[in-house]
Amino acid sequence: MQRLRHSFVVFGIVAIALTGCGSSRGKANAAAIEEVPLGARTRPAVVAVGDRLVVYGGMTPGGRKTEALDDGAVFDGATGVWEKIRPSPTDPLYLPAAVPSGDGKVLVVGTGCKVDQNPTGDIPACAPGGLEAALLDPVSRRWEQVVPPPLSLGGRLLTAAPLGEIDGGPAFLFNDVAWQWGTQERAWRKLPSPAMNARRTCFAGGSVVAVGYDDRSSARDLVAPAPGETRSNTQPSTARPASLEAEVFTAGAWQAVSRPPTAPEAPAVMGLVCAGPDVLAYPAETGKNRPFGFRFDVATRAWSQAKTPPDGVSVEQLSAWTGKEILIWTASGPFLYSPSGDAWRHVGSAGLEQPEQIIWFANQALLVYRDSGAGDLRIASFQPGEPK
């Protein structure tokens, strides 16, 4: 790990005033990681497997026409060296997702997007359009194309999102449906749907967790008017409980969990963060009289009351588990929540802006950015410092 830290040399990619940003207790520390040897892009798949960090694909930044990329690079944490990987055997993938496959490899999945057939529209229309998948060995940097999940939405956009590795196989969400690749069986299986109407399906505590709540803001629009029809705003103005609920996918089935003993009052929207061993659920509305939130410990299947988050924490979902705390990067900078102490703390951003992605790797948070100028990919490391 020491060698990795040494490799985090400032190459002038990020203009951060590092002077004085030592790793003293309670003080955040930031540095730019060695320049990623890849061209301009946004939203690549970034995943850590062992002491290697894999960056694959992404989209060219800017412009209406969606252009997916199929190259990538691997960072060796032991040597501190980036090495490029050859293009994947798949078509370039739209918003690729990657999860460790449990055997030292990484499974990359996405929608084949050689051409965007809707170059001026709001939503891309990728061709050929179906899901494609490939395994990458980050050591040999060799690809192996594998069968994709047998899923099609008849031309509608399919987007893959990583969940995590469960029971020895990587799991993904395709739109709202969870699938798992069986590393031994070398076949896909669809996870059953939870009994509840899940607001979010995420990965925490080594399990796939579905979390739901009955909100009073966006839900009103789920009653769609017919063309030309008018309808009243049915948004209730009075407070009502949030009706938090959760289910955990375990041993091939969803297991319902008892609800929190008390419910917070009147959250219009809740912030939901899945990181490390926990799911955090808290009212997203900021301002006075913000009620407390809840913490769901996946291992014990128990809800507990969690301290009201500071005002800067809203619906942000950029989070990472540091081993002790949940790091949440908001528009107001980084916040940390300690499940053991039920305590929030706001730390300095060390000059870093809100990233596109956060990944915890080698005892530091790696923040993935698209440079606002040329759109180059840049990665900065961030150490939040120990609590005082």
Place this chain on the structure above:
Amino acid sequence: MIGTLSGPMKPRSRLVRVVRCLLAVGAGMVGVSAAVATTASATDMNTHQFNLYGWKGNAGGLPPATEVKNRVNASSPTYPFVITLNEVCSNQYDAINADLVSKGYTGFPSPSILFFGQPNCSWFGNALFVLGARQTDFIFTYSAQKVDPNNENRNLVCAAMTSFLTDFFACATHLESDDLSYSQPQADEAIYLFNSNYPSYRKELGGDLNMNSLNSHLAGFYSQHSEADEQLYKRSTTDGGVAIDYSFASKANLSRWQMASIDSVSSSDHHYYRGWFRF
């Protein structure tokens, strides 16, 4: 689903539907039309219009939502009366709404793709935020809809509001892109509904209309309303150099007192568009 996909409608059926919409909304204003507040001295107000590039450019990520929150917060204590947003993902709407509710705004999400089902983007479309308390609101799905595999249905969302200063009627819309055979009839319907409803209220309509200011189908807007920028020399509102974002306010009781502020932002291919009006 918001309605069904259809091609351009026959004039008669379109008129019937628009009138039906008008009647339904008009019913909500009985008893309130005389309640228009007047102020003794001029009051300045500003409007914000922003196409977030929410999915295609940000995949539901929060940077453009943060842009909106920061712009609104920076305008304190003179918050914009109306904020009209296009290409918004549900996640971005939630982030903006959570911040604006405490400032006295009411939010009106208006999905053009109701069940988009993407990560961070369960729905996608327009949003309207207005200072004050809601009297009534409606979403009108345009008759002319281009066939789209994601079932995107272009719409107009409007709300009649009671604010601390005056009664107000505000709308947001996003018309079809790069196909005037759809966007022009959509503009016709938007104009009809915006002009006909709540005639005595102060009004503002903002949106990405996807056509230039000299298009004859915008004449109905320009004849009765002030636009935030100069019609003949309207400045670009996008990275691509086209002027397609608008903020119209009713001429009868609002006037432009300063040319629009148009700021390029890194999170979107549209610029952040602010109008300045006085009543």
